[in-house]
Amino acid sequence: MSGREIEFFFDIGSSYSYLAATQIAGVAARTSTPVRWRPFLLGAVFKATGNDLPIKVPAKARWMLTDMQAWSAHYKIPFQMPTRFPLITLRTQRFLAGIERTHTERVAAVALALFTAFWAEDQDVTSDPVLAAVARAAGLDPELAIATIDAQETKDWLRATTDEAVRRGAFGAPSMFVGDAMFWGNDRLPLLERHLVAR
Amino acid sequence: MSGREIEFFFDIGSSYSYLAATQIAGVAARTSTPVRWRPFLLGAVFKATGNDLPIKVPAKARWMLTDMQAWSAHYKIPFQMPTRFPLITLRTQRFLAGIERTHTERVAAVALALFTAFWAEDQDVTSDPVLAAVARAAGLDPELAIATIDAQETKDWLRATTDEAVRRGAFGAPSMFVGDAMFWGNDRLPLLERHLVAR
Numbered sequence: 001m002s003g004r005e006i007e008f009f010f011d012i013g014s015s016y017s018y019l020a021a022t023q024i025a026g027v028a029a030r031t032s033t034p035v036r037w038r039p040f041l042l043g044a045v046f047k048a049t050g051n052d053l054p055i056k057v058p059a060k061a062r063w064m065l066t067d068m069q070a071w072s073a074h075y076k077i078p079f080q081m082p083t084r085f086p087l088i089t090l091r092t093q094r095f096l097a098g099i100e101r102t103h104t105e106r107v108a109a110v111a112l113a114l115f116t117a118f119w120a121e122d123q124d125v126t127s128d129p130v131l132a133a134v135a136r137a138a139g140l141d142p143e144l145a146i147a148t149i150d151a152q153e154t155k156d157w158l159r160a161t162t163d164e165a166v167r168r169g170a171f172g173a174p175s176m177f178v179g180d181a182m183f184w185g186n187d188r189l190p191l192l193e194r195h196l197v198a199r
Numbered sequence: 200m201s202g203r204e205i206e207f208f209f210d211i212g213s214s215y216s217y218l219a220a221t222q223i224a225g226v227a228a229r230t231s232t233p234v235r236w237r238p239f240l241l242g243a244v245f246k247a248t249g250n251d252l253p254i255k256v257p258a259k260a261r262w263m264l265t266d267m268q269a270w271s272a273h274y275k276i277p278f279q280m281p282t283r284f285p286l287i288t289l290r291t292q293r294f295l296a297g298i299e300r301t302h303t304e305r306v307a308a309v310a311l312a313l314f315t316a317f318w319a320e321d322q323d324v325t326s327d328p329v330l331a332a333v334a335r336a337a338g339l340d341p342e343l344a345i346a347t348i349d350a351q352e353t354k355d356w357l358r359a360t361t362d363e364a365v366r367r368g369a370f371g372a373p374s375m376f377v378g379d380a381m382f383w384g385n386d387r388l389p390l391l392e393r394h395l396v397a398r
Binding site: 049051056060062063071074166169170171181182184194 | 248249250255256258259261266270273365368369370371380381386387390393394
């Protein structure tokens with residue numbers, strides 16, 4: 001079992017990524033499997049696969065709001081529909097990619113802070129003040145973290161992660177991989193856990 | 200709580216309807232809530248809501264096959280990808296609507312037999328011999344059941360059920376209602392059960 005891990009591909013702008021992000025540590029603990037947090041760009045995944053925002057279907061968009069309320073009550077986590085949804089997350093995901101590139105061990109904490117800022121506190125998670133505050137809270141130098149966003153290496157990193165996810169079969173978020181096995185969506189966490197226990 | 204029920208809107212051609220159909224009796228038993236099986240026409244729901252077959256995204260279609268294998272293993276039910284998928288289920292759903300109209304209490308048994316025939320045995324569930332055999336096994340007169348398919352009352356019944364589901368917010372299958380609360384998909388059975396327990 002050595003070397004086995006959960007690769008958690010996520011985008012801050014994805015509601016079901018938020019839900020899964022709050023639960024993935026529990027799956028990891030119960031199955032003794034480490035999680036590798038991998039920020040990618042969901043918009044680029046949609047473009048590459050021909051997939052589209054589910055909210056393009058009005059009836060689905062209406063239902064998803066009640067669904068988010070039901071899940072957040074079930075998980076006992078805060079939820080407030082963001083006024084900026086759907087959000088263009090390029091800057092946010094690059095910020096996360098920069099942290100993954102330079103301080104991998106902080107990605108989980110930073111991502112969880114950004115998820116909460118967006119999905120529970122209606123903050124603008126593309127803005128420098130919010131990103132800087134999150135970096136500071138995670139023990140990172142905020143100015144360096146902001147500066148890293150526009151580094152070519154960061155842009156390349158995010159693009160490479162996104163391309164890799166698409167190549168491996170991803171078409172939405174969150175996408176969780178254990179080797180070749182892909183689990184799509186917060187609602188597949190039980191199957192992911194079952195897969196990890198069964199192996 | 201008197202009068203409370205689970206309304207289970209389903210289409211035989213929907214893989215996740217099959218999964219949910221095998222589990223809904225368990226939810227009903229554990230929550231002491233009756234199930235009303237309501238065949239509708241998923242293709243017409245898609246047309247009315249602007250939704251589309253998920254398999255139109257090739258990466259999603261590939262993943263859905265592995266997802267169906269994972270769920271069927273989890274539920275310990277047989278699964279074999281039908282060669283006729285996606286199926287135009289108009290005749291099958293009219294057959295079910297006719298039974299709902301004339302022998303409501305047999306719809307569950309007939310539907311489960313058709314789900315198994317399609318999703319586990321690769322049978323043509325639009326063909327008269329298969330429909331007749333299923334009717335016979337459910338204790339119905341096969342010739343009458345077949346004759347009912349093309350009755351105007353049956354066509355009107357299926358259309359009315361489908362229109363009602365759309366009016367109440369459905370955009371896919373299975374769609375489960377408890378009053379105004381809608382739960383979409385096999386993967387929402389735990390939330391449905393939680394909702395029934397919490398009330």
